[in-house]
Amino acid sequence: MSVILAIESSCDDTSVAICNNGKITANVIANQTIHQNYGGVIPELASRVHQQNIVPTVHQALLNAKVDKKDISAVAFTQGPGLFGSLLVGVSFAKSFALALNIPLISVNHMHAHILAHFIDDPKPKFPFLCLTVSGGHTQIVLIKDYFNMEVVGETLDDAAGEAFDKTAKLLHLPYPGGPLIDKHAQNGNPTAFQFAVPQIADLNFSFSGFKTSILYFIRKQEKENPNFIADNLDDICASVQFSIIQILLNKLKKAAKQFEINEIAIAGGVSANSGLRNALTQIADELDWNVYIPAFQYCTDNAGMIAIAGYQKFLEGDFVGQEVSPMARMEF
Numbered sequence: 129m130s131v132i133l134a135i136e137s138s139c140d141d142t143s144v145a146i147c148n149n150g151k152i153t154a155n156v157i158a159n160q161t162i163h164q165n166y167g168g169v170i171p172e173l174a175s176r177v178h179q180q181n182i183v184p185t186v187h188q189a190l191l192n193a194k195v196d197k198k199d200i201s202a203v204a205f206t207q208g209p210g211l212f213g214s215l216l217v218g219v220s221f222a223k224s225f226a227l228a229l230n231i232p233l234i235s236v237n238h239m240h241a242h243i244l245a246h247f248i249d250d251p252k253p254k255f256p257f258l259c260l261t262v263s264g265g266h267t268q269i270v271l272i273k274d275y276f277n278m279e280v281v282g283e284t285l286d287d288a289a290g291e292a293f294d295k296t297a298k299l300l301h302l303p304y305p306g307g308p309l310i311d312k313h314a315q316n317g318n319p320t321a322f323q324f325a326v327p328q329i330a331d332l333n334f335s336f337s338g339f340k341t342s343i344l345y346f347i348r349k350q351e352k353e354n355p356n357f358i359a360d361n362l363d364d365i366c367a368s369v370q371f372s373i374i375q376i377l378l379n380k381l382k383k384a385a386k387q388f389e390i391n392e393i394a395i396a397g398g399v400s401a402n403s404g405l406r407n408a409l410t411q412i413a414d415e416l417d418w419n420v421y422i423p424a425f426q427y428c429t430d431n432a433g434m435i436a437i438a439g440y441q442k443f444l445e446g447d448f449v450g451q452e453v454s455p456m457a458r459m460e461f
């Protein structure tokens with residue numbers, strides 16, 4: 129029997145989940161809206177809002193799961209990677225909570241957790257599988273041999289896929305975070321209306337910075353002829369940008385699947401919420417005979433449910449950390 133309380137505070141959302149014998153029975157997410165005023169996450173403000181939200185979010189998760197503090201077996205928390213000040217709030221809270229209840233502490237790598245979110249619900253991927261992990265800070269192809277035996281086989285050399293969405297959205301005067309809004313507009317647009325330069329990068333690596341610059345130049349050029357170019361073509365621009373990003377991602381994923389001769393394929397991270405990516409992957413699965421694993425929406429973007437399931441696996445292995453543990457803004461995979 130085990131009840132894990134999990135804390136996620138790596139970026140701008142405070143989240144607390146409960147995992148009861150391997151089942152997620154609460155996953156509360158307190159979003160921070162303040163950053164919309166600035167077009168991106170302001171780290172100092174994020175830490176302050178985590179500080180305000182952490183206690184009520186823990187309280188709400190306990191209520192939702194109908195669990196009493198004394199029933200908790202261990203506390204799992206995101207150690208990194210992420211914003212140092214944000215992580216500090218979650219790590220300090222987790223340490224105090226574990227100390228007060230005299231229960232073990234479990235540290236979780238945020239990027240491992242995005243992948244292990246696939247072990248929350250059925251169907252679960254079979255080892256070994258490949259996971260395209262696409263978030264605001266990361267773009268990786270990971271070979272997963274076992275729960276904590278993972279190898280990054282390809283990654284971005286500059287911007288992450290989520291950043292490509294968010295920075296393009298900023299050029300289009302859409303508020304932060306722009307990824308979901310590009311997704312929304314893309315659904316009414318023509319994906320082949322405009323073409324953008326697709327980067328030619330060797331191996332299984334990615335690059336999005338040149339792609340982003342090509343969009344910037346394209347928009348500037350078009351605006352010279354029509355100052356209302358963005359407003360007049362928003363849906364088509366979003367659909368075309370999204371289509372290009374998906375092509376870049378899926379071409380590398382196909383290459384990886386071929387290279388490793390694996391047809392168990394998963395996607396994870398915030399960008400895996402993108403409807404175009406989800407549809408394109410399902411289509412490829414049919415063509416290439418892949419078994420694809422796409423997380424439920426609530427487990428794509430940052431959430432403590434994924435920290436709880438990763439914590440549960442570590443709990444089963446007795447993999448605990450001491451009170452000297454501290455946050456790691458950059459954490460090795």
Ligand code: KG4
Binds near residue numbers: 139262264399
């Ligand atoms: O995993 P996540 O919640 O946070 C990080 O660990 O970075 O990912 C956030 C990223 C943001 O860049 C956001 O714009 C993107 O995921 N995102 C999306 C969608 N939903 C979230 N991008 C495209 N389409 C979406 N529907």
Ligand code: ZN
Binds near residue numbers: 263398
């Ligand atoms: Zn994340």
